[in-house]
Amino acid sequence: MQTRNPFLDEFAKLTTGAMGLAQAAGEEAKTAFRSQADRFVAEMDLVRRDEFDALKAEIAALRAEVAALKSPAKTPKKPATGTSTGPVPPQDAAG
Numbered sequence: 001m002q003t004r005n006p007f008l009d010e011f012a013k014l015t016t017g018a019m020g021l022a023q024a025a026g027e028e029a030k031t032a033f034r035s036q037a038d039r040f041v042a043e044m045d046l047v048r049r050d051e052f053d054a055l056k057a058e059i060a061a062l063r064a065e066v067a068a069l070k071s072p073a074k075t076p077k078k079p080a081t082g083t084s085t086g087p088v089p090p091q092d093a094a095g
Helices: 006-044 049-074
Strands: none
């Protein structure tokens, strides 16, 4: 047969309440820390990873385009032999 001890009942209620309070305080501390971290990141003006990756890809494409545009400029093309790029002189009718 089990007897009810009022002292143990009150102690159990007290510890249950203390655990709930500790859990709530832990959640509150986590929320406060996350808020401080978000504020810190906003003040630092940091860029998100997806924005960084998009910009990195765009820069790589631009570098490839610049390299492609520079490569023909380094090797000038020679004009074909026997052709003139200047104006054609008029021909004599007597000639």
